[in-house]
Amino acid sequence: MHILNPQQLQEVDVLTMQRQQIRSWDLMERAAKAALKQIIADHPAMLGEPITILCGKGNNGGDGLVMARLLLEMGQKPSVWLQHASQYSVDNQENQGLLPIGYLKTFHLHTNFEFPKQGLLIDCLFGYGLSKALTSDWQPIIEQINAFEGRVVSIDMPSGLACEGHLPAGSPIVEADCVYTFQMPKLNLVLPDYGYYAKSFKIISIDLDEAAIAESSSSSFYSDADSMATLRKPRLKYSHKGTFGHALLLGGSYGKMGAMVLASKAAIRTGCGLLTAAVPIAGVSILQCTVPEAMVLADTNEQALQDFNFPTAYSAIGIGVGMGTSVESQQGFSIFLRSLPAESKLVLDADALNCLAKHSQLLAHLPKESILSPHPKELSRLLGTWQHDYDKITKAKAFCQQYEVYLLIKGANSLLVCPDGELHFNATGNPGMATGGAGDVLTGILTSLRAQGYPAKEAALLGMYIHGLAADLAVEELGEESLIASDISNYIGKAFMRLTQGGF
Numbered sequence: 001m002h003i004l005n006p007q008q009l010q011e012v013d014v015l016t017m018q019r020q021q022i023r024s025w026d027l028m029e030r031a032a033k034a035a036l037k038q039i040i041a042d043h044p045a046m047l048g049e050p051i052t053i054l055c056g057k058g059n060n061g062g063d064g065l066v067m068a069r070l071l072l073e074m075g076q077k078p079s080v081w082l083q084h085a086s087q088y089s090v091d092n093q094e095n096q097g098l099l100p101i102g103y104l105k106t107f108h109l110h111t112n113f114e115f116p117k118q119g120l121l122i123d124c125l126f127g128y129g130l131s132k133a134l135t136s137d138w139q140p141i142i143e144q145i146n147a148f149e150g151r152v153v154s155i156d157m158p159s160g161l162a163c164e165g166h167l168p169a170g171s172p173i174v175e176a177d178c179v180y181t182f183q184m185p186k187l188n189l190v191l192p193d194y195g196y197y198a199k200s201f202k203i204i205s206i207d208l209d210e211a212a213i214a215e216s217s218s219s220s221f222y223s224d225a226d227s228m229a230t231l232r233k234p235r236l237k238y239s240h241k242g243t244f245g246h247a248l249l250l251g252g253s254y255g256k257m258g259a260m261v262l263a264s265k266a267a268i269r270t271g272c273g274l275l276t277a278a279v280p281i282a283g284v285s286i287l288q289c290t291v292p293e294a295m296v297l298a299d300t301n302e303q304a305l306q307d308f309n310f311p312t313a314y315s316a317i318g319i320g321v322g323m324g325t326s327v328e329s330q331q332g333f334s335i336f337l338r339s340l341p342a343e344s345k346l347v348l349d350a351d352a353l354n355c356l357a358k359h360s361q362l363l364a365h366l367p368k369e370s371i372l373s374p375h376p377k378e379l380s381r382l383l384g385t386w387q388h389d390y391d392k393i394t395k396a397k398a399f400c401q402q403y404e405v406y407l408l409i410k411g412a413n414s415l416l417v418c419p420d421g422e423l424h425f426n427a428t429g430n431p432g433m434a435t436g437g438a439g440d441v442l443t444g445i446l447t448s449l450r451a452q453g454y455p456a457k458e459a460a461l462l463g464m465y466i467h468g469l470a471a472d473l474a475v476e477e478l479g480e481e482s483l484i485a486s487d488i489s490n491y492i493g494k495a496f497m498r499l500t501q502g503g504f
């Protein structure tokens with residue numbers, strides 16, 4: 001699914017109207033109906049409670065006016081406030097005329113709303129038309145919305161949050177409990193800097209012309225169920241364990257052998273034909289007992305990987321989980337990386353990334369198409385610090401282009417940065433995944449997919465999607481507090497099944 005900027009969205013709107021032979025008024029009617037239907041489905045109790053709708057002067061406000069009319073037709077009496085303005089968008093104006101005379105209340109920037117103490121507030125002040133941050137004279141209005149004691153839902157965007165671009169700290173922005181955004185998420189809905197303003201979002205399909213969307217020149221994408229289902233390779237009848245590759249995982253150190261257990265289990269659950277785990281001597285019996293499906297190779301060192309004297313002719317290699325950063329391990333890792341054949345398919349995580357950050361001359365030895373999966377702290381060690389998310393993305397793109405590698409930046413809506421500059425945001429996952437070992441599971445999944453012959457980009461996209469989906473399915477049964485990394489592994493199978501059944 002593409003993520004478009006406001007200009008591209010406008011172009012798609014125009015093409016949609018031309019190709020479907022509808023007016024902009026019809027598109028607004030369609031959008032408002034679809035959003036209201038979903039809001040009512042999510043908040044069935046709202047129909048007995050006070051509903052307040054705040055409308056701006058553009059088409060976002062127009063959506064609010066349509067919703068007000070639809071609610072009136074249902075016998076509801078929403079309290080509807082319209083921004084005082086000298087000019088309104090055409091469809092906004094037309095929809096004002098379809099409400100009972102005298103029904104609308106107008107507000108100015110100094111208006112005191114005196115909202116009810118409960119119920120639902122629907123924010124339709126600004127949508128994708130907001131070009132930059134609101135000025136501080138909007139602060140009193142936005143503060144009243146943010147102090148509302150009921151639930152705040154925003155249409156298309158939390159008002160005050162532009163679709164794209166960095167916004168200065170302290171800008172007036174609505175803090176929405178849920179954003180109902182049309183057709184596709186917007187960039188600022190999936191960036192961590194702005195997560196506070198869009199605690200969750202739902203995509204409301206309004207049948208914009210798919211060809212027009214595909215033709216747009218966007219290089220940002222959202223990995224949804226449909227696009228991921230097409231990536232999955234079927235397992236053929238006459239396949240055997242050799243068909244699905246032999247993965248090698250390297251890592252573990254005394255006291256951190258669990259990371260290798262988690263990664264190994266996840267790799268096997270993801271479907272590689274064979275798995276070898278290479279660990280320090282102290283890890284051999286642990287791995288053999290906990291993951292009997294894996295073969296185990298021992299380093300010469302008891303407690304941490306040191307010699308790395310392992311064969312490298314594997315279908316894919318995942319390295320770094322639980323490895324530690326002892327001097328011996330760093331030296332061994334360095335020699336291992338320099339000696340790898342150029343065509344090796346490599347996944348690097350955790351302490352492998354920390355070693356790379358400490359010895360940046362090693363970056364030149366990364367095989368092309370390697371996948372690096374840092375969490376934000378590891379990323380900052382690799383890239384240096386950043387001012388804000390857009391700065392981070394610029395640095396990450398330059399890094400991926402320079403070394404021809406993929407960066408999978410873990411977090412809510414994990415982000416895959418590709419060597420050609422494409423950005424892919426993941427749709428699955430939940431806060432329960434903020435638990436030790438979840439990243440080790442991802443390394444196992446990624447290495448397993450690479451071993452099965454998935455190209456690096458597909459492996460990274462499918463891997464992060466399956467990882468999050470498995471956690472989402474596990475949370476349905478276990479709850480966010482109780483989710484542990486092993487649960488994610490245990491639900492990988494169900495995640496694959498759900499993917500083929502049509503997503504989540």
Ligand SMILES: NC(=O)C1=CN([C@@H]2O[C@H](COP(=O)(O)OP(=O)(O)OC[C@H]3O[C@@H](n4cnc5c(N)ncnc54)[C@H](O)[C@@H]3O)[C@@H](O)[C@H]2O)[C@@H](O)CC1
Binds near residue numbers: 128183
């Ligand atoms: N294809 C779609 O996604 C559709 C979108 N619709 C709605 O239309 C919205 C976009 O409508 P508009 O383009 O009219 O834009 P908005 O309604 O988001 O806001 C536009 C108004 O805000 C003003 N403005 C822009 N930046 C400002 C700033 N920094 N400070 C103060 N005022 C500022 C503009 O001058 C304009 O009057 C969408 O967000 C959505 O709600 C639907 O009605 C129809 C279909």
Ligand SMILES: [K+]
Binds near residue numbers: 060123124155159
């Ligand atoms: K809004």
